[in-house]
Amino acid sequence: MDHSVGEVAAFAGVTVRTLHHYDRIGLLRPTGRSGAGYRRYGECDLERLQQILFYRELGFSLDDIGTILDDPSTDSAAHLRRQHRLLNERIGRLRGMVAAVERALEAMTMGNALTPQERFELFGDYLADDYAKEAEERWGGTAEWDESQRKTAAYTKDDWRRLKAEGADVERRLAEAMRDGAEPSSTRAMDLAEEHRSHITRWFYTCDTAIHRGLTAMYAEDPRFRAYYDGAAPGLAEYVRDAAAANADRVEAAEG
Amino acid sequence: MDHSVGEVAAFAGVTVRTLHHYDRIGLLRPTGRSGAGYRRYGECDLERLQQILFYRELGFSLDDIGTILDDPSTDSAAHLRRQHRLLNERIGRLRGMVAAVERALEAMTMGNALTPQERFELFGDYLADDYAKEAEERWGGTAEWDESQRKTAAYTKDDWRRLKAEGADVERRLAEAMRDGAEPSSTRAMDLAEEHRSHITRWFYTCDTAIHRGLTAMYAEDPRFRAYYDGAAPGLAEYVRDAAAANADRVEAAEG
DNA sequence: GCTTGACCCTGACGTAAGGTCAGGCCGCAC
DNA sequence: GTGCGGCCTGACCTTACGTCAGGGTCAAGC
Numbered sequence: 001m002d003h004s005v006g007e008v009a010a011f012a013g014v015t016v017r018t019l020h021h022y023d024r025i026g027l028l029r030p031t032g033r034s035g036a037g038y039r040r041y042g043e044c045d046l047e048r049l050q051q052i053l054f055y056r057e058l059g060f061s062l063d064d065i066g067t068i069l070d071d072p073s074t075d076s077a078a079h080l081r082r083q084h085r086l087l088n089e090r091i092g093r094l095r096g097m098v099a100a101v102e103r104a105l106e107a108m109t110m111g112n113a114l115t116p117q118e119r120f121e122l123f124g125d126y127l128a129d130d131y132a133k134e135a136e137e138r139w140g141g142t143a144e145w146d147e148s149q150r151k152t153a154a155y156t157k158d159d160w161r162r163l164k165a166e167g168a169d170v171e172r173r174l175a176e177a178m179r180d181g182a183e184p185s186s187t188r189a190m191d192l193a194e195e196h197r198s199h200i201t202r203w204f205y206t207c208d209t210a211i212h213r214g215l216t217a218m219y220a221e222d223p224r225f226r227a228y229y230d231g232a233a234p235g236l237a238e239y240v241r242d243a244a245a246a247n248a249d250r251v252e253a254a255e256g
Numbered sequence: 257m258d259h260s261v262g263e264v265a266a267f268a269g270v271t272v273r274t275l276h277h278y279d280r281i282g283l284l285r286p287t288g289r290s291g292a293g294y295r296r297y298g299e300c301d302l303e304r305l306q307q308i309l310f311y312r313e314l315g316f317s318l319d320d321i322g323t324i325l326d327d328p329s330t331d332s333a334a335h336l337r338r339q340h341r342l343l344n345e346r347i348g349r350l351r352g353m354v355a356a357v358e359r360a361l362e363a364m365t366m367g368n369a370l371t372p373q374e375r376f377e378l379f380g381d382y383l384a385d386d387y388a389k390e391a392e393e394r395w396g397g398t399a400e401w402d403e404s405q406r407k408t409a410a411y412t413k414d415d416w417r418r419l420k421a422e423g424a425d426v427e428r429r430l431a432e433a434m435r436d437g438a439e440p441s442s443t444r445a446m447d448l449a450e451e452h453r454s455h456i457t458r459w460f461y462t463c464d465t466a467i468h469r470g471l472t473a474m475y476a477e478d479p480r481f482r483a484y485y486d487g488a489a490p491g492l493a494e495y496v497r498d499a500a501a502a503n504a505d506r507v508e509a510a511e512g
Numbered sequence: 513g514c515t516t517g518a519c520c521c522t523g524a525c526g527t528a529a530g531g532t533c534a535g536g537c538c539g540c541a542c
Numbered sequence: 543g544t545g546c547g548g549c550c551t552g553a554c555c556t557t558a559c560g561t562c563a564g565g566g567t568c569a570a571g572c
Contacts (some may be wrong), residue, residue, distance in 0.1 A: 004519080004520080005519090005520075006518095006519065006520080012376045013376060015559080015560080017559065017560065017561085018558085018559065018560095020522090021559060025558090034520095034567095035567095036520075036521085036566075036568085037520080037522095037566090037567095038520055038521080039521090046376075050360075050376065053376075054353070054357070061557075062557080062558070063557085076364065077361065077364055077365075080360055080361045080364070081361070083357050084357045084358070084361075087350055087353055087354045087357065088354065090350055091351065091354070094343055094346055094347050094350070095347065097310075097343055098340060098343045098344065098347070101336050101339050101340045101343065105333065105336045105337070108332070108333055108336070109333075260549080261548090261549075262547095262549080271530080271531080272548095272549085273529095273531065273532085274530065274531095276530095276550090277529065277530055281529095290538095291538095292537075292538055292549080292550085293537090293538095293550060293551095294538080294548090294549060294550080295549085295550090312529095317528075317529090319528085513572100514571100514572090515571090515572085516570085516571085516572100517568100517570095518567100518568090518569095518570105519566105519567080519569105520566080520567070520568095521564100521566070521567090522563105522564095522565090522566105523562105523563085524561100524562090524563085525560105525561085525563100526559105526560075526561075526562095527559090527561100528557095528558095528559100528560105529556100529557095530556090530557100531554105531555075531556075531557105532553100532554085532555070532556095533552105533553090534551105534552085534553085534554105535550100535551095535552090536551090537548105537549080537551105538547100538548080538550095539547095539549100540546090540547095540548105541544100541545085541546090542544090542546105
């Protein structure tokens, strides 16, 4: 019914050391130990390992994998669905690369060189392009827009990754606060709203409390943003809006 | 005409530190330096960087990338073609993972558990790799080994996939027969053993009944193979051995 | 009953591919 | 002439393991 490290390693195509490692960092603790201290892995350990390996293949860090898998609001069916989606995204991205290679080959046989921009476009930001145009129509010309443009122009792929991870983290904690029943006007929620505001200031543009109020209100109105937030937790868009407003009141009162 | 580190980093979506690193390890040395020692990257540096990033995305180590790119017998068109092939292979693997996720979801909704073997099919590629060397030490030099080498050398990724699917199918049906209580000497078990034998003959080498007898006995003895078979169903290794022996007797009797 | 060899344990150090400062030159703008 | 951003090297930190070293465990075989 249960298996030794070596067996599990053989099944899963990983080394024994990897399993030792996962045990040590608390990512995959075998449910039991034999009398002599041998690790014994049960069925659900194997299931968890499978999830781990999937997420690992998709490029997640072990740390993130731990957080993802230990989220009590996600059961294993939900993980499978998420993995399905992530895999398809990745396939799409690779197909883009295939197309780029084909273009490069074509350009080469035609005998013309590529510009640096053309050369690297597939490593660039392929995701946000859709929203970028619309955002420009909406905000273009304002001082904040210019500042944001200046700042983000220099961002690397790594910067974007870090930025998004940071933003996701704040959102996750906001959702948690909401689930825990913390009022939007509670210190906890307001502190998180403040973190949200400073995240924007840090990465995009100086977001004062007035702008923050307006921005989060817009989020709560725009169906696509609502969909995004509701994906994390239903009602989150309104919750963030209210927390941001409460925090704005607090900050403005403190500053006189 | 040439670019600074910061510019190149921005184009390519990597950090400046990464370029420093590639310079230090000799993977990408900028063609020039300014008077003050600033790195200056020319066109062909950019092309090389693009290749580097491509292979990196595909999971190659920087060391290997250096070897690949410094191979004088491969021009950039050849690289593009290779990348095209590698990308498609990777897409194929991801599609396999998508299928696995779908199977897992299906099994979950049907309420039946997966065997460790099913669970880790995709990750199991390495199993073979690990044993390849050992297999050579054990069998290298025999006529069967040579035949197997000749045959498998020409196999494509697709061939391997089909081969493994076919093998897994036979094993699954053997496990089923065992679970149903069919004696190893029953026609059903012997027929499956015969199928197993012809599978080997078809894909690897001419496996006569004597070899089949020895091979399955070895499977039953080797703890790792046992672990593999037991992953499908406990006791399967012995069952396959006995079925193969019974089938060998039957075939030898029939052939006089 | 004892050895042997495969398997397991923990601990400790090594490695790849960078991240993250620290301290210090360029070079252009104001 | 003095910031300020970009660049330099050097040095240590991090992640996800690999690779021993030293030593216990266990079933098989003599």
